Amino acid sequence: MRYRGNPPTLELSDAFYARYWERGPVHVRNAAPGRFKELFDTAAFEELLDFGALRSGFVTVIHQGRPVAAELLCREPQDVGGVEHDDLVDPQALTPYREQGATIILACLQLYSRQVAGLAQRLSDAMRCDVEAHAFHTPASTHGLAPHFDGEPGFLLQLEGSKHWTLHPPLTDGLPIQGGHPPIDWQPDETLTQRFTVEPGDLLYLPRGWVHYADTTEQHSLHITFQALLNLERDVILDRVEREVDEAVRKEDVLPVVPEDGPSALAAHVRVISAKLAAWADELEGSGPE
Structure with missing residues (x-):
């Protein structure tokens, strides 16, 4: 598993599939030193939010480990071309949550970033399935999402800052096709726990079903996760x-x-x-x- 620039491409080798695919995480250090920021950065992230044209499905706010209700983030209904929209995200409504350490997720980044779309399409062609890209911005010294697992494998590209990741093996032998959270009484087996500190330019493969959560360091973190929507x-x-x-x-x-x-x-x-x-x-x- 490696990253190439010009054009940005994520290559998955036969050895990767044989050894790691749906078996365990992979952390590639310095996969693209300084190059991931050419795909996307905080300035582009903030510009998309400030533009004020994103609908609620494209913006998620994670406060204290859980999503904030979408209706709390939307502006007053706006008339656009004679059609009233009541789901446009108000950038000002995000500010109080961000000041309290909330993570902001921009979903389906491939729909409004040409560079990200190109990488997603090349990965999609290689894996023969649809691929979505989601950007995660987390303030310094805070937690992201509460422990959870995804129903899709993810390829995480760390653009800015660092994150401490904790990963636990799947809860069941049959890997899930939908995401979720561990039971309230879940007690992970620490002997099987894997931990990674992901730095700018690093690449992390997260298999589906693996329970994971992350904390930022003294700097904010920005990463993009490319999720492969596997065909059943x-x-x-x-x-x-x-x-x-x-x-x-x-x-x-x-x-x-x-x-x-x-x-x-x-x-x-x-x-x-x-x-x-x-x-x-x-x-x-x-x-x-x-």
Whole structure:
């Protein structure tokens, strides 16, 4: 796992997949000394917030480890082109929380940063799934999110400041596909705990399901996490089956009411669909998953 500039690219080797993928975190020191800031920095972060056009879904405030209700962050309804918007984030509403050490998250940064979008797209092409980028800004000497786990793997690029990360193995053998928090009575096994101090230019891989939380040092921290939205095997298969059914069977066709004709009509369709799915399986074996 390494970072390359020109254009910014995150490369995942066969060795990475064989040794670390969904098995454990990886901390790469000095992956890009001074280069991550070319992607994004605090000035760009503040400019996006101050512009005042971000909707509540793109801005999350984490205060005392938990998200602040979105309605507390929005300005008075604004008329834009004849359409009233009541979910535009008010930059001034963020100030009291930020003064109390809140973390601000800008979600889906790839939608409004050309450089970040390019890196996300190249990672998406390599992993064959969608990738989202989220920026996290945390003041000095504070905590971020409470202990939690994600349903997606993340690749964290530390842009500014440092963070102390604490990671615990997944709570269950089956890795989750949705994020969550450990039970209230959760007692981690300290012998399995991993800790990292991530510095500017460092890269950290966070497997899905690993419980994690972080604290900043005497400086603020800014990092971007690229989350891979993995394709579920079940969904990929169901999508393909549905596509083949749509091609083989017209929506207007009804099952014959004559008893002896009904099963045979279905059997013909099933054979056609089965043949196409078998051919797809051969393609997958020869070229890898879609």
